[in-house]
Amino acid sequence: MLKKFRWYWLICWGTVLSLALSYTAHAQGSIGFVLPPDRKMVEVPFEEYSNLIVVPVTINNFLTLKFILDTGAESAILTEKLFGDILGLQYVRDITIQAPGVQDSLQAYVATGLHLALPGGIQGRSINMLVLKHDYLELNKNLGEEIYGILGYDLFNRFVVNVDYDDKVIRFYRPEHYKPKRSAQEIPLEVTNTKPFVQMTVSQKDRTDSVKLMVDTGASHALLLDVRNMNDIAFPEKLLTSRLGQGLGGEIPGFLGRMSECSIGGYEFDEVLSSIPIDGAYIKAIKRGSRHGTIGGDLLTRFNVTFDYPNQKLYLKRSNRFHDEFDFDMSGITLGAVGKKLDSLVVRRIQDETPAADAGILPGDVVLKVNGLNLRNATMGEITDLLRKKDGFKVRIVIWREGKKEKKVFRLRRMI
Structure with missing residues (x-):
């Protein structure tokens, strides 16, 4: 696997x-x-x-x-x-x-x-x-x-x-x-303008809101919530300014926070990472029928999911990842693969006031090793997983800058 x-x-x-x-x-x-x-x-x-x-x-x-x-x-x-x-x-x-x-x-x-x-x-x-x-x-x-x-x-x-x-x-x-398994939870699915939508609840403190979200297997996040509907949703109090990702129109700036609880089809999750794009970075044309946002892969992978568009149903069955925590990068580094064989790493961005920034790592640095790993002996996913391992975990990075090697050391820090 x-x-x-x-x-x-x-x-x-x-x-x-x-x-x-x-x-x-x-x-x-x-x-x-x-x-x-x-x-x-x-x-x-x-x-x-x-x-x-x-x-x-x-x-x-x-x-x-x-x-x-x-x-x-x-x-x-x-x-x-x-x-x-x-x-x-x-x-x-x-x-x-x-x-x-x-x-x-x-x-x-x-x-x-x-x-x-x-x-x-x-x-x-x-x-x-x-x-x-x-x-x-x-x-x-x-x-x-x-x-x-x-x-x-x-x-x-x-x-x-x-x-x-x-x-x-x-x-x-x-x-x-198709015959659904008895162990799978059936949820109504509304397919509108070619896109699938479900109802779920999100909670923050003593407030619980019902939201309509698009089910989006083409997004990596767990939840995305639309800032333009702030009156409909109780947003997290603690927010981390972040680059949420890459869309067709370029970078998507915004914030990350944690909803205290969310529920779909009777399944409940705590401390769910939620992406909140700034107004204008995530346009209405994307959702077309969704008022409140999207459910992405980081939540979907906690299930084995069945999409039944013809009968407007979604079936969920717990996967082996159901109890995994919702993690986020603890280093402040955004890495990219370069080279004809995509076998080299480069620092694409450094977030301010993070362990990597404090260690003096800069955009454009070529990363030779991260705790001994590079794209010749590990996948990019394994390397980025290492950068969210746990609070206080020690990271040793060897970089190439201006014709010479440099070693940088820092400890991961949970920022959200």
């Missing part, structure tokens, strides 16, 4: 597609995704990076790339135009879209009629895809893995989709052949 990755970036790229692709979504005789005719269910192994579900997808029977499965995405996205050029894609139009992040807009192209294939014989015919003009997300640098695409509603609306986080397997069922 792959090691769990628990970063708290808000990588909400796919949720912008309540946009110009809708006019072609079911046009041109699109038949969408189908299982092999002799199969009632197909299992597809997946990899997990930063709480995100990643599967191989073959485009036009020619090029296989890793894609993220994102319930917040309306249509497929190719994040690197170079691959569109290699495939010889023809674009029916170019569009300007709004996206989560600090940029106002970005450019993309619309390609139609693509053939996509997943393992197990799952075929998607006449699929429409958004091809980004530039690689705004830089998933490879942020996740340390070659990932260049996103799949969303086109896939989820055709099947009952069971995400087994314990066994790292996704099961795609024909809706008429």
Whole structure:
């Protein structure tokens, strides 16, 4: 089993597609995704990076790339135009879209009629895809893995989709052949504007609020709460200013806090990390029907989750991670993968007044080792997990700066 990755970036790229692709979504005789005719269910192994579900997808029977499965995405996205050029894609139009992040807009192209294939014989015919003009997300640098695409509603609306986080397997069922397990908790699911929503409660001190949240497998956080609806929700008193993540529109600034309790379908969690973007960094177009925010991968991975779009139901069954604490970085370092083979680390950002900042580590420093680990003997997830290990944990970092090695030592400190 792959090691769990628990970063708290808000990588909400796919949720912008309540946009110009809708006019072609079911046009041109699109038949969408189908299982092999002799199969009632197909299992597809997946990899997990930063709480995100990643599967191989073959485009036009020619090029296989890793894609993220994102319930917040309306249509497929190719994040690197170079691959569109290699495939010889023809674009029916170019569009300007709004996206989560600090940029106002970005450019993309619309390609139609693509053939996509997943393992197990799952075929998607006449699929429409958004091809980004530039690689705004830089998933490879942020996740340390070659990932260049996103799949969303086109896939989820055709099947009952069971995400087994314990066994790292996704099961795609024909809706008429799916029978939920008795041990799974059934929750009403509202699919609006191609996106799934559920009701849950969040509590702070003596106040409990009912909120409607989008279920977003394409986001790494546990909860995201919308600051524009502060009158509807009792927000945490202690907030940490933070870079919440990376969206299509760039960095998403905001705050982190902990809700004292949240509950979904009778399951309860304490001290849940909650992301609160600043007003304007997380636009209304992303949620389209959600008033209060989103549920992301850091909460979803505590269950084995089944999405039943055709019957508007969500099924939850405890995973092996159910009792894990909600962690956050205790160093103040944001690392990125660089190099042709993504085998080197660089410091992308340092948060002020953190252990790493106090130790004199600077953006641009090349990281040679973190307690003996680097991208040649460990994954990026294992290294970032080390930086949230526990309060007081000693970290030794070897960096390369201005032509020489330097050693930095600090102890992790819980900041939220």
